[in-house]
Amino acid sequence: xxxxxxxxxxxxxxxxxxxxxxxxxxxxxxxxxxxxxxxxxxxxxxxxxxxxxxxxxxxxxxxxxxxxxxxxxxxxxxxxxxxxxxxxxxxxxxxxxxxxxxxxxxxxxxxxxxxxxxxxxxxxxxxxxxxxxxxxxxxxxxxxxxxxxxxxxxxxxxxxxxxxxxxxxxxxxxxxxxxxxxxxxxxxxxxxxxxxxxxxxxxxxxxxxxxxxxxxxxxxxxxxxxxxxxxxxxxxxxxxxxxxxxxxxxxxxxxxxxxxxxxxxxxxxxxxxxxxxxxxxxxxxxxxxxxxxxxxxxxxxxxxxxxxxxxxxxxxxxxxxxxxxxxxxxxxxxxxxxxxxxxxxxxxxxxxxxxxxxxxxxxxxxxxxxxxxxxxxxxxxxxxxxxxxxxxxxxxxxxxxxxxxxxxxxxxxxxxxxxxxxxxxxx
Amino acid sequence: xxxxxxxxxxxxxxxxxxxxxxxxxxxxxxxxxxxxxxxxxxxxxxxxxxxxxxxxxxxxxxxxxxxxxxxxxxxxxxxxxxxxxxxxxxxxxxxxxxxxxxxxxxxxxxxxxxxxxxxxxxxxxxxxxxxxxxxxxxxxxxxxxxxxxxxxxxxxxxxxxxxxxxxxxxxxxxxxxxxxxxxxxxxxxxxxxxxxxxxxxxxxxxxxxxxxxxxxxxxxxxxxxxxxxxxxxxxxxxxxxxxxxxxxxxxxxxxxxxxxxxxxxxxxxxxxxxxxxxxxxxxxxxxxxxxxxxxxxxxxxxxxxxxxxxxxxxxxxxxxxxxxxxxxxxxxxx
Numbered sequence: 149x150x151x152x153x154x155x156x157x158x159x160x161x162x163x164x165x166x167x168x169x170x171x172x173x174x175x176x177x178x179x180x181x182x183x184x185x186x187x188x189x190x191x192x193x194x195x196x197x198x199x200x201x202x203x204x205x206x207x208x209x210x211x212x213x214x215x216x217x218x219x220x221x222x223x224x225x226x227x228x229x230x231x232x233x234x235x236x237x238x239x240x241x242x243x244x245x246x247x248x249x250x251x252x253x254x255x256x257x258x259x260x261x262x263x264x265x266x267x268x269x270x271x272x273x274x275x276x277x278x279x280x281x282x283x284x285x286x287x288x289x290x291x292x293x294x295x296x297x298x299x300x301x302x303x304x305x306x307x308x309x310x311x312x313x314x315x316x317x318x319x320x321x322x323x324x325x326x327x328x329x330x331x332x333x334x335x336x337x338x339x340x341x342x343x344x345x346x347x348x349x350x351x352x353x354x355x356x357x358x359x360x361x362x363x364x365x366x367x368x369x370x371x372x373x374x375x376x377x378x379x380x381x382x383x384x385x386x387x388x389x390x391x392x393x394x395x396x397x398x399x400x401x402x403x404x405x406x407x408x409x410x411x412x413x414x415x416x417x418x419x420x421x422x423x424x425x426x427x428x429x430x431x432x433x434x435x436x437x438x439x440x441x442x443x444x445x446x447x448x449x450x451x452x453x454x455x456x457x458x459x460x461x462x463x464x465x466x467x468x469x470x471x472x473x474x475x476x477x478x479x480x481x482x483x484x485x486x487x488x489x490x491x492x493x494x495x496x497x498x499x500x501x502x503x504x505x506x507x508x509x510x511x512x513x514x515x516x517x518x519x520x521x522x523x524x525x526x527x528x529x530x531x532x533x534x535x536x537x538x539x540x541x542x543x544x545x546x547x548x549x550x551x552x553x554x555x556x557x558x559x560x561x562x563x564x565x566x567x568x569x570x571x572x573x574x575x
Numbered sequence: 576x577x578x579x580x581x582x583x584x585x586x587x588x589x590x591x592x593x594x595x596x597x598x599x600x601x602x603x604x605x606x607x608x609x610x611x612x613x614x615x616x617x618x619x620x621x622x623x624x625x626x627x628x629x630x631x632x633x634x635x636x637x638x639x640x641x642x643x644x645x646x647x648x649x650x651x652x653x654x655x656x657x658x659x660x661x662x663x664x665x666x667x668x669x670x671x672x673x674x675x676x677x678x679x680x681x682x683x684x685x686x687x688x689x690x691x692x693x694x695x696x697x698x699x700x701x702x703x704x705x706x707x708x709x710x711x712x713x714x715x716x717x718x719x720x721x722x723x724x725x726x727x728x729x730x731x732x733x734x735x736x737x738x739x740x741x742x743x744x745x746x747x748x749x750x751x752x753x754x755x756x757x758x759x760x761x762x763x764x765x766x767x768x769x770x771x772x773x774x775x776x777x778x779x780x781x782x783x784x785x786x787x788x789x790x791x792x793x794x795x796x797x798x799x800x801x802x803x804x805x806x807x808x809x810x811x812x813x814x815x816x817x818x819x820x821x822x823x824x825x826x827x828x829x830x831x832x833x834x835x836x837x838x839x840x841x842x843x844x845x846x847x848x849x850x851x852x853x854x855x856x857x858x859x860x861x862x863x864x865x866x867x868x869x870x871x872x873x874x875x876x877x878x879x880x881x882x883x884x885x886x887x888x889x890x891x892x893x894x895x896x897x898x899x900x901x902x903x904x905x906x907x908x909x
Contacts, residue, residue: 355854403766539874554855
């Protein structure tokens with residue numbers, strides 16, 4: 149045993165080494181929690197004719213139409229725009245860090261539920277301060293960025309959820325998509341599809357914001373309210389989902405599905421329905437089978453309000469307020485009726501947030517009509533004065549959905565726990 | 576969403592050993608130099624010693640001491656996002672810790688962390704040791720085969736974790752389709768609260784085997800061949816050789832492997848996050864996942880409780896670090 153130890157060490161060294169080792173190991177976490185990473189490039193405070201712009205579209209690189217459009221707005225205002233693209237979640241964190249260091253960019257395109265979160269920190273200017281006119285913007289879309297009566301940004305476009313169907317599967321099962329008008333008729337359709345040997349429906353029940361996003365149309369469609377997660381209506385909505393899983397109308401994997409995964413599943417051609425968003429319009433057109441959409445039904449009929457998606461254009465507070473004038477010119481360039489339609493066309497999946505914009509878009513692409521209807525009945529997640537309470541409520545909600553779908557708790561129990569968590573988290 | 580974990584992606588296998596190797600030799604160098612020429616006051620060589628140590632000290636302060644201090648600072652203040660930006664967080668003492676300890680997630684996360692870490696380490700170590708002994712015999716193609724066992728280590732975690740989650744998919748996964756071929760029922764690997772933790776543990780074991788294999792294999796190289804020769808002359812079979820020679824002679828290497836494995840496993844976020852996001856519900860939530868979720872997993876970053884959970888993890892790792900020291904000291908004494 150003695151000769152196993154070949155390198156007798158001095159005690160303090162070993163102690164330091166092991167302590168360092170332990171710290172090296174877990175220290176990584178500490179570094180993460182304190183804010184992760186140095187501020188990205190593009191913080192403002194640069195020269196007077198360079199304006200910084202952050203957006204969540206890393207898929208559009210510097211040579212893309214989108215980058216060209218951003219540049220064109222800069223040129224119109226007589227400045228160069230330095231654009232940096234981040235992943236959606238990273239963008240919020242980067243914006244917080246930049247604000248902490250007093251180096252916010254001039255313009256941010258921000259995912260709408262994050263607007264009230266950032267507004268709460270006092271890092272955003274209000275639309276009123278900027279003297280921008282928002283009277284033409286649809287109220288249901290603008291609401292997502294309203295905190296305590298003040299609007300903190302303008303939606304540059306909107307998307308939402310709807311129910312895509314595979315026309316071939318439905319024809320094979322003898323289901324008429326027109327017949328789907330409420331929950332009962334949808335469940336009946338799923339039964340027929342499943343009995344015909346296909347798979348019924350797929351949706352995303354993942355334990356992130358996407359899970360809540362996908363559940364909300366059913367939650368709201370039952371008449372439930374986000375301030376009361378364990379109401380009988382909410383339980384009914386969750387029972388609808390668990391019922392589909394129990395009867396085999398939806399696969400068990402929905403518990404872990406992201407929206408992208410559900411779309412991949414739908415593209416295999418096995419599924420009758422998928423709950424997915426405006427951003428898949430092009431992909432649906434390219435699918436190997438005929439597709440269509442029906443509006444997400446409310447419990448007793450009608451169109452259920454789906455949550456609005458899409459980005460807001462916001463202007464963070466700057467030390468040098470002289471910059472605001474040019475920033476306003478850039479924002480205005482993005483939010484004219486023509487600007488909205490151009491944005492919609494650049495992305496192919498954005499519905500303009502104004503009546504004029506929608507009319508203009510429908511003239512060019514009449515097939516987007518159902519999506520305009522869906523956007524018009526959609527509802528902001530942070531609306532109804534929820535603001536920064538929404539993220540807390542949402543986390544409780546998706547946890548309840550996960551617990552109920554996986555069978556860890558009954559829908560009623562899961563939602564009761566969720567309501568308790570939401571209440572303790574929002575006070 | 577899936578790209579988020581990638582930003583915290585590096586599993587930390589590299590910085591660990593390298594960081595340790597960097598600190599060990601440098602530490603004794605600093606006090607050794609001044610001891611030699613005390614009578615001349617601060618001499619040129621002393622200044623040189625300080626100069627040489629300075630980059631390391633700066634590095635340690637900037638990358639270890641400051642983040643650690645910042646983490647403690649975060650955990651004893653109430654950093655809402657507003658306070659985070661405006662820098663006026665209220666001092667709340669141990670309130671965040673109290674909140675963490677009384678949370679309904681705490682017992683689940685504790686049990687999951689213990690199970691995940693313990694089961695992972697036991698199987699990683701056993702498999703790594705078995706493979707190391709297997710490859711020691713140096714048959715034809717053994718080095719090629721050994722290199723192939725390193726693949727899990729080389730793959731980006733986003734790739735291997737996504738692959739595992741596809742394989743374990745409830746409805747379309749290859750694992751279930753193989754089970755189905757044998758007439759077994761579908762197992763909801765990642766979507767049932769009963770098996771989610773097991774599934775992520777299996778994936779983590781697979782990921783950890785190469786690390787154990789490499790370290791234990793190099794440990795085996797240090798055992799002189801004569802010992803085995805002598806024992807086989809005395810009539811010891813392979814089994815006896817393993818338990819009487821390999822295992823005891825490998826003990827120092829084994830201890831450090833286990834300690835490193837423990838630290839790496841305690842802080843695993845990416846594998847679990849990509850495969851289950853800690854769900855369904857809290858079914859596969861460990862302390863590391865909990866901390867990550869509080870800070871980055873929701874629309875509203877909650878840095879203070881996240882930092883508190885992170886500090887608890889650091890404490891756990893420290894306890895085992897000192898336990899390791901104790902064991903090593905006892906060994907030195909014997």
